[in-house]
Amino acid sequence: MDKNDIYVVVPAYNEEGMIGNTLKKLKDEGYKNIIVVDDGSRDNTYNIAKEEGVIVCKHIINRGLGGALGTGLKCALEYNPKVIITFDADGQHDPKDIEKVAKPILDENYDVVIGSRLMDEKEVKNMPKIKRIGNWGLNFLTYLMGGHFITDSQSGLRAFSYNAAKIIMNQLKSNKYEVSSEFVVLIKRNNLKFKEIPIKTIYTDYSMARGTNVITGFKILLKLIIHRLV
Amino acid sequence: MQLIQILAIIFAVFAISRVILQVRANAMSRDSAIFWLFIWIAVILAVVFPNTLGYLAILTGVGRGVDVLIYLAIIVLFYLIYRIYVKMENIEREITTVVREIAIIEREKKEKKVKL
Numbered sequence: 103m104d105k106n107d108i109y110v111v112v113p114a115y116n117e118e119g120m121i122g123n124t125l126k127k128l129k130d131e132g133y134k135n136i137i138v139v140d141d142g143s144r145d146n147t148y149n150i151a152k153e154e155g156v157i158v159c160k161h162i163i164n165r166g167l168g169g170a171l172g173t174g175l176k177c178a179l180e181y182n183p184k185v186i187i188t189f190d191a192d193g194q195h196d197p198k199d200i201e202k203v204a205k206p207i208l209d210e211n212y213d214v215v216i217g218s219r220l221m222d223e224k225e226v227k228n229m230p231k232i233k234r235i236g237n238w239g240l241n242f243l244t245y246l247m248g249g250h251f252i253t254d255s256q257s258g259l260r261a262f263s264y265n266a267a268k269i270i271m272n273q274l275k276s277n278k279y280e281v282s283s284e285f286v287v288l289i290k291r292n293n294l295k296f297k298e299i300p301i302k303t304i305y306t307d308y309s310m311a312r313g314t315n316v317i318t319g320f321k322i323l324l325k326l327i328i329h330r331l332v
Numbered sequence: 333m334q335l336i337q338i339l340a341i342i343f344a345v346f347a348i349s350r351v352i353l354q355v356r357a358n359a360m361s362r363d364s365a366i367f368w369l370f371i372w373i374a375v376i377l378a379v380v381f382p383n384t385l386g387y388l389a390i391l392t393g394v395g396r397g398v399d400v401l402i403y404l405a406i407i408v409l410f411y412l413i414y415r416i417y418v419k420m421e422n423i424e425r426e427i428t429t430v431v432r433e434i435a436i437i438e439r440e441k442k443e444k445k446v447k448l
Contacts, residue, residue: 139435152440159435169428177436277428332421 105132107184108204111174113167114191115141118150120308121191125154128189131197137177138191141170168276168284175271179264184208186267190258192308199301203261206297213266213294216252216286217259217301228305236319240283243319247326249286252298256282259301266294275332279318280325287326340379344372371408 110133114121121138128136136156140148142164151158159177161170171188178186185204189195199217206212220226220237229237237256245251262270269292276284289296351368354360360368378385378401385397394400 142431158440160438160440161431161435163427163431165428165431169431172428173432173435176432177439180436275425277424328417328421332418 103201103205103208106135107208108133108187108200109135109137109178109181109183109185110187110189110200111137111139111171111178112189112191113139113141113170113174114143114147114151115164115167115170116143116145116147117191118143118146120193121147122150122154124189124191124193125151125156127193127197128200129154131200133197133200135181135183137174139170139174139177141165141167166276166278166281168274168278168281171281172271172274172276175262175267175274179267179271182264184264186262186264188258188260188262193306194304195259196302196304199259200261202299202301203259206299207261207263211295212297213263214270214285214289214296215261216254216296216298217257217261218252218254218298219257219301219303220253221298221300225300225303228303230305236316240319240322243323243326244283244286247283247287247330248290249283250290250296252286254298255286257301258282260285266292269294275329276325278321278325280322280329283322283326284329337379337382341376344375344379348372 110128112121112124112128117124125136125138136154138151138156138158140151140158140160142161148158148160157177159173161173174188175186185207187200187204189197189200195217203215203217206215219229220234226234237254241252241255244255249255266289270285270288273288273292274281274284288294348369351360351365351372355362355365382397385400388400389395389397392400394403
């Protein structure tokens with residue numbers, strides 16, 4: 103597998119604590135094409151990313167995860183990569199897993215692969231109970247709103263083929279956290295060849311404090327309904 | 333005629349004049365102008381002929397004419413809030429598009445760093 107064919111998109115909002123480390127690990131793993139989308143951070147995220155010598159797109163104001171991922175996809179498409187990966191900045195993914203999600207696209211003609219933190223029995227135990235219940239709720243909601251029923255709809259590690267990224271980019275509406283579910287809905291609506299692959303999750307106090315909570319869950323529901331109207 | 337009726341008519345005429353001024357200044361689309369003209373003319377008619385509301389009440393099965401007005405007002409308000417929500421959603425998306433374009437055009441390229 104040629105890692106130069108792969109572009110890794112890392113959305114980051116106020117991640118000065120982890121972003122440097124995450125980027126170093128990615129580079130150590132051999133990924134040179136990295137796009138950081140700084141989503142209007144008020145801390146030092148932008149400068150830290152710049153020092154790492156990666157491509158940095160800076161949102162002049164905060165737009166949310168969906169806005170940042172859209173920018174990352176659009177920017178990556180300009181380089182004509184074979185695979186575009188989305189990778190969380192908070193250090194919860196293992197860079198070694200990128201290979202696992204990219205392979206089905208390069209070798210088996212898949213359009214989209216999502217790395218699931220909940221497919222492996224051993225991995226499930228690592229996820230705190232509240233997060234597991236919330237995750238199941240959002241999986242079900244994603245299904246209700248017209249997506250596939252998958253084990254981890256909110257995962258941040260995804261791989262898109264060039265064409266899939268283009269199709270999804272053109273239809274993406276989300277600005278915030280609802281983007282993860284919208285991806286799954288768009289995958290189904292466009293009949294993209296899709297599968298989930300088990301990945302590892304690294305839970306630290308840092309990554310635990312972030313991410314989705316119950317209120318965000320309800321906001322996601324509201325936004326997905328609005329997407330159907332507007 | 334009661335004082336409240338006169339005040340209501342004056343206000344409605346004033347509102348209509350604003351709508352016409354805004355259309356002349358191209359600040360309002362024709363569709364929304366027609367919508368607002370319709371609303372205010374209906375208000376004037378209802379104020380001048382209060383009995384029409386009574387007929388409306390009997391027709392719709394609601395107790396009093398004023399109640400019909402209140403129900404209608406709530407429906408109209410809901411519709412307007414919905415329209416504002418849709419507009420806000422679209423504006424949010426447009427802002428993201430603008431921010432995205434700027435971010436991509438002005439991106440920090442790693443090639444640039446190598447040249448330096």
